[in-house]
Amino acid sequence: MFLDFALVLLRMFKKILIANRGEIAVRVIRACRELGITSVAVFSDVDRSALHVRKADEAYHIGPAAAAESYLNFDKILGVAKHSAAEAIHPGYGFLSENARFAQACVNAGIKFIGPTAQSMEMMGSKTRARQNMEKAGVPFVPGTSRGVESPEQAEQVAEKVGYPVMLKAAAGGGGKGMRLVHKPEDLKSALESAQSEALRSFGDSEVYIEKAIVNPRHIEMQILADEHGNTVYLGERECSIQRRHQKVVEESPSPIVDPEMRRRMGEIAVRVAQAAGYANAGTVEFLVDPQKNFYFLEMNTRLQVEHPVTELITGLDLVHLQIRIAAGEKLPFTQDDIRIRGHAIECRIYAEDPDNNYFPSPGKITLLLAPSGPGIRRDSGMYEGWTVPIEYDPLLAKLIGYGTDRDQAIARLQRALNEYFVGGIKTNISLFRRILKDPDFHAGKFDTSYLDRLLKTPTPEVKGEHAEVAAIAAGIFAMLDPVSGAGNGRAGTNGNSAAKKEAGNGWKQAARVEALRG
Amino acid sequence: MIYDVAIDGTNHRLELERSEKIWRCRLNGRDVQMDAVLTRPDVLSILIEGRAYEIKRERTAVDLHYWVGPVRYSAEVRDPRSLRGRKGTGNDDAGPKKLIAPMPGKVVRLLVAEKEEVEAGQGILVVEAMKMQNEIKSPKKGTVQKIVVMEGASVNPTDVLAIIA
Numbered sequence: 001m002f003l004d005f006a007l008v009l010l011r012m013f014k015k016i017l018i019a020n021r022g023e024i025a026v027r028v029i030r031a032c033r034e035l036g037i038t039s040v041a042v043f044s045d046v047d048r049s050a051l052h053v054r055k056a057d058e059a060y061h062i063g064p065a066a067a068a069e070s071y072l073n074f075d076k077i078l079g080v081a082k083h084s085a086a087e088a089i090h091p092g093y094g095f096l097s098e099n100a101r102f103a104q105a106c107v108n109a110g111i112k113f114i115g116p117t118a119q120s121m122e123m124m125g126s127k128t129r130a131r132q133n134m135e136k137a138g139v140p141f142v143p144g145t146s147r148g149v150e151s152p153e154q155a156e157q158v159a160e161k162v163g164y165p166v167m168l169k170a171a172a173g174g175g176g177k178g179m180r181l182v183h184k185p186e187d188l189k190s191a192l193e194s195a196q197s198e199a200l201r202s203f204g205d206s207e208v209y210i211e212k213a214i215v216n217p218r219h220i221e222m223q224i225l226a227d228e229h230g231n232t233v234y235l236g237e238r239e240c241s242i243q244r245r246h247q248k249v250v251e252e253s254p255s256p257i258v259d260p261e262m263r264r265r266m267g268e269i270a271v272r273v274a275q276a277a278g279y280a281n282a283g284t285v286e287f288l289v290d291p292q293k294n295f296y297f298l299e300m301n302t303r304l305q306v307e308h309p310v311t312e313l314i315t316g317l318d319l320v321h322l323q324i325r326i327a328a329g330e331k332l333p334f335t336q337d338d339i340r341i342r343g344h345a346i347e348c349r350i351y352a353e354d355p356d357n358n359y360f361p362s363p364g365k366i367t368l369l370l371a372p373s374g375p376g377i378r379r380d381s382g383m384y385e386g387w388t389v390p391i392e393y394d395p396l397l398a399k400l401i402g403y404g405t406d407r408d409q410a411i412a413r414l415q416r417a418l419n420e421y422f423v424g425g426i427k428t429n430i431s432l433f434r435r436i437l438k439d440p441d442f443h444a445g446k447f448d449t450s451y452l453d454r455l456l457k458t459p460t461p462e463v464k465g466e467h468a469e470v471a472a473i474a475a476g477i478f479a480m481l482d483p484v485s486g487a488g489n490g491r492a493g494t495n496g497n498s499a500a501k502k503e504a505g506n507g508w509k510q511a512a513r514v515e516a517l518r519g
Numbered sequence: 520m521i522y523d524v525a526i527d528g529t530n531h532r533l534e535l536e537r538s539e540k541i542w543r544c545r546l547n548g549r550d551v552q553m554d555a556v557l558t559r560p561d562v563l564s565i566l567i568e569g570r571a572y573e574i575k576r577e578r579t580a581v582d583l584h585y586w587v588g589p590v591r592y593s594a595e596v597r598d599p600r601s602l603r604g605r606k607g608t609g610n611d612d613a614g615p616k617k618l619i620a621p622m623p624g625k626v627v628r629l630l631v632a633e634k635e636e637v638e639a640g641q642g643i644l645v646v647e648a649m650k651m652q653n654e655i656k657s658p659k660k661g662t663v664q665k666i667v668v669m670e671g672a673s674v675n676p677t678d679v680l681a682i683i684a
Contacts, residue, residue, distance in 0.1 A: 357653060367578055368561050419589065424561070424577035434589065463590050465527065467572070469546055471585045471592040472524040472531040473553060474563055474574040478585075479596045480520060480535060481557045484578065 011328045013037055013087045013112070018052070019077050020092030023382035023398055024306075025052035028090045031320035040084045042077060044070035046390040051382050058084055065392040071095045074102055078109050088112035088327060090320075094394070097303035100125060114327040116302050120277045124300040128171040128209050134297050137276035139269055141297040142214065142288060148207035152189045155210060159188055162212040168192060170199035171207040178202060181213055216448040217288040219243070220255050220295065222270035223311045225322060227332045228280045234267030235315050236341050238284075238307055241449050242436065244359070249429075249452065250436060251307035252346040253314050256407065256445025257293065263341075266295055273300060282308075282323050291448075306349065306399070309378055313345040313403045344410040345403045348418070350381075352395035354427035356460075363391040367425030372417035376403040376410070389426060397428065407445070411437055435460070523597040528639045528660070582658055593639075595659060615684040616658050618643055620674040627652065629670055635663045643681055646674060657683050 017040040018028045025041060029052060032039040041056035046065040053059045060080045063070040070076065072095055081089055089111055091097035100121040106113040115121075124130050131146040143162040148171055149155045159166045159182070168191055170178025178199035180191040192208065200206040218241045226232040239255035240248045254263070270285035277300065284305050286298040308319050317339075326332070353359040369385035381398035389395060400421065402414025415437050421430055436442050439455060478484070522533040534545040544553040554566045563574040575586040585592045628645040631637055642654040643663070664684035668674060 360653070368575060370562070370575070422575050422586065424575060424586075431589070465590050465592065467587040467590065468526045468529065468592060469531065470565065470567060470572050470574070470587050471526050471594060472533055473535075473544060473546060473551065473567070474555075474565060474572075474576075474585055474587070475524045475526070475594040475596045476520070476522045476533040476535045477555045477557075477563060477565070478574075478576055479522060479598075480537070481555075481563075482560055482576075484576075484583070 011330065013324065013328055015040060015084065015086045016088045016090055016114070016324070017042065017077070017081045017084065017086035018056070018090050018092065019071065020090075020095055020097075021047055021050060021052055021071060021382075021393065022396060023380050024092040024304075026055055026382055027380055028092060028320055029055045031318065031324060034318075035321060035324060037324070040080065040086050042071070042080055044392075046392055049387065051384055051387070060084065065390065067095065067393070074105050077102075078105060078111065081111050082109070086111065088114055088324075090114040090323070091303070093303050093306055098125065098301070112327050114323050115281050115304075116277075116279050116283060120279045121302045123277050124302050126171050127169065127173070127299055128207065130299060131209070131297075133276050134273060137272050139273055139276075139297045140295070142211040144211035145209045148209055149192065152192055155192055156185065156188055158210050159185065162210070165213040165215070167211045167213040168195040168208050169211060170195065170203055170205070171209055172203040172205040173199060178208065214288050214290050214296070216450050217241075217290055218255070218257065218448050219248075219286065219298075220258065220266070220289050221284045221286040221301075221305075222266050223305075223308070223319075224270050224274045224279070224283050224285060225319070225326070225332065226274055226280050226283070227326045228329060229331050231332045231335075232271045232274050232279070233332060233334070233336045233339060234270050235311050235317065235319075235339060237263060237266060238310055240307065241447055242442075242452050243449055244452050244456065248307065249349055250346065250433070251310055252344065252407075252410075253310040254341060254344065257289070262293065262295075269297070273297065277302075281326050282319055306396070307347055309380060309399060309401050310345040310347050313378065313401065314341050314343055315339060316342070343403055343405050344407040345401055346407075346410045346414050347399050347401040348414065348433040349396060349429075350398045350400055350421075350423075351429050352389045352397055352426050353429045355429050355432050357427075359429065361391070361395050362427035363389045363395070364426040365389075366423060368422065369424070370420065370422040371398075372400070372420035374413075374417070374420075376413040377401070377417045378403065383423075397423070400433075408443075411443065521599060523599050525595040525597075525639075526592050593658070615664055615682050616661075617679045618655055618657070618681040618683065620646060620655075620678040620680055624653070624674060626668045626670055626672045626674060626680070629666060630654075631663050631666075633663050633666055637661065637663060637683065643683070644668070646680075655680060659683055 015038040016032050018025045029039040039056045041052050041059040042062045043050060043053050044063055044065050062076040089106055096102040098121055100118040103113045104118040123133055128147055131141055134141050135146055145158050165181060165183045168180040178195050180195045182188050182191045195208045196206040199208055220237050220239055222237050223235040225235055236253055237255050237258055238251050238253045240251045242250040273285045282304050284301040287295040288298050289295045312319055352362045354362045365388045366383055366385055378401040379398060383397045400417060402410045404410035404413050418434050441447055520535050524531045524533050531547055536543040542553050544551045552568050556564050558564050561576040565572045565574060572587055577584045585594050624646040626644055627647045630642045630644055637657045639660045641657050643657050644655050646653050646655055661683045664682040666681045667679050
């Protein structure tokens with residue numbers, strides 16, 4: 001509809017390297033294919049059999065499993081780009097997507113980085129610098145300091161002024177690290193010391209600032225899109241309050257509490273934030289919303305996000321196509337007035353985790369995969385039957401999205417699809433979503449960032465086994481028709497290399513921290 | 520064929536016969552009108568008196584389960600005629616079962632001793648990994664034939680931890 005095909009062919013890239021793995025690499029490869037662009041994949045030792053390698057046009061090995069030696073390694077990634085003559089690099093999310101030095105290294109190497117400039121990233125990467133710039137741009141943000149706390153005395157003064165409870169946060173931080181909630185003045189000094197040392201340990205920067213703590217906020221973020229000619233639009237908000245330990249698990253668009261007027265106000269402010277940062281390409285402005293629906297700038301994510309599909313479904317736009325076209329120099333093919341929001345979309349992040357064992361990562365071989373499809377169902381997946389989920393990376397397997405004409409229909413379709421979804425051989429968090437989607441508060445749109453941790457504290461409802469007799473009959477039939485050879489004898493379905501597993505204990509946590517993937 | 524099937528510890532007696540494409544099924548003394556088709560390895564379509572069920576069989580290195588809808592059942596199938604005289608090597612359904620480490624970690628506690636009688640689902644030992652403790656349970660009712668590891672031992676997936684006879 002908006003595609004001027006001839007012009008696109010003249011300016012478009014011929015070859016793009018995807019500096020990522022898993023479901024997002026598959027997503028970007030698909031966009032390349034749809035645009036007639038040759039895709040180049042990279043893979044580490046443990047990803048040779050990964051789905052993204054099979055779907056790409058070219059693929060190159062870049063090193064051992066450890067991200068620092070492969071997916072985070074500038075020299076290796078740029079080396080492959082040069083060798084394959086890739087003209088541009090799409091960084092996906094996590095890994096190098098918000099690494100200003102890498103964005104600059106691409107510029108220096110004459111390769112187009114599909115995303116914002118290094119300068120925009122740097123401005124938004126430091127939370128205190130972001131706040132300072134937002135102050136200048138007249139953007140509402142949570143009262144507090146825009147600079148790091150200089151002394152416990154100054155901290156006390158600020159806390160008195162904004163009022164308790166206050167949140168201490170690491171300027172260079174993310175993912176919930178270096179954060180401390182302080183309710184009483186007596187606790188401030190020790191909380192400050194421990195936040196500063198955790199910030200130093202996790203991010204190499206002890207700078208901590210103070211914000212008024214909004215009690216039970218909702219996390220609502222606004223998708224923006226800007227071309228390299230100064231045009232910036234907002235594409236609607238996403239409600240991301242359903243989080244477990246600060247990691248998003250369910251996202252939806254539009255938010256159940258945002259009406260068109262609030263959307264317009266938040267959207268215009270998000271555009272102002274992006275413009276103040278000189279932003280180009282896709283980005284997301286995060287807000288905290290209090291129970292009175294006042295919203296405050298929290299931070300900006302200078303990349304495409306995991307949950308982008310819900311925005312794509314309600315706007316009818318392909319964000320990855322647009323990212324590529326923007327990077328190729330095209331102007332946005334629409335104005336703010338052209339953007340329409342239609343229907344409702346809800347996404348579940350399917351992780352290889354055991355909900356009955358505190359969400360312990362569950363690597364291993366997927367022995368059986370029955371994946372849902374049908375009306376209003378979108379599935380962005382990096383897994384397949386027979387694949388062994390590696391230990392070394394964040395265990396996001398797939399995103400399941402339900403779309404409908406309204407929220408109720410989206411919920412019904414998603415529930416139906418979750419009932420069709422079966423992943424055998426490893427544990428997944430699918431049962432968690434069945435539980436959330438049945439919850440009356442979720443149906444009512446009544447939740448905030450403390451919702452899921454609260455829900456999980458209530459005992460898991462017993463799933464009644466009414467079909468023991470059916471199972472008994474099935475067991476006999478399987479024995480007759482499909483006898484198990486060597487099943488459960490300790491050798492069948494061996495879950496990968498034992499030696500590699502020795503590192504497993506630290507692998508997941510390390511990798512997730514380094515990638516800062518979630519959220 | 521006659522089978523003794525234990526579902527989550529409860530025993531059922533099953534008689535199954537198929538001639539041409541017609542099934543005959545008798546469960547715990549009751550005739551059941553049933554039809555079944557294996558749609559692909561590990562996935563069964565069963566029709567019981569008109570109700571349709573999709574049954575998934577899930578095999579991991581450690582155990583075997585059947586899923587009816589979202590509910591998982593553990594099952595042991597015994598062909599009673601061949602039970603006698605069987606030594607049971609490896610993990611034959613009626614023979615000794617090896618308890619396998621499902622994850623890398625360290626054995627922090629033994630919960631039972633050799634020669635002790637245990638129930639299906641009873642905790643045998645505790646493995647710790649990533650600061651979390653995981654109780655490894657017995658897959659069957661029986662006797663602890665051998666505990667292979669000691670407290671403090673490091674284990675990897677597919678390592679044998681114990682044998683329940």
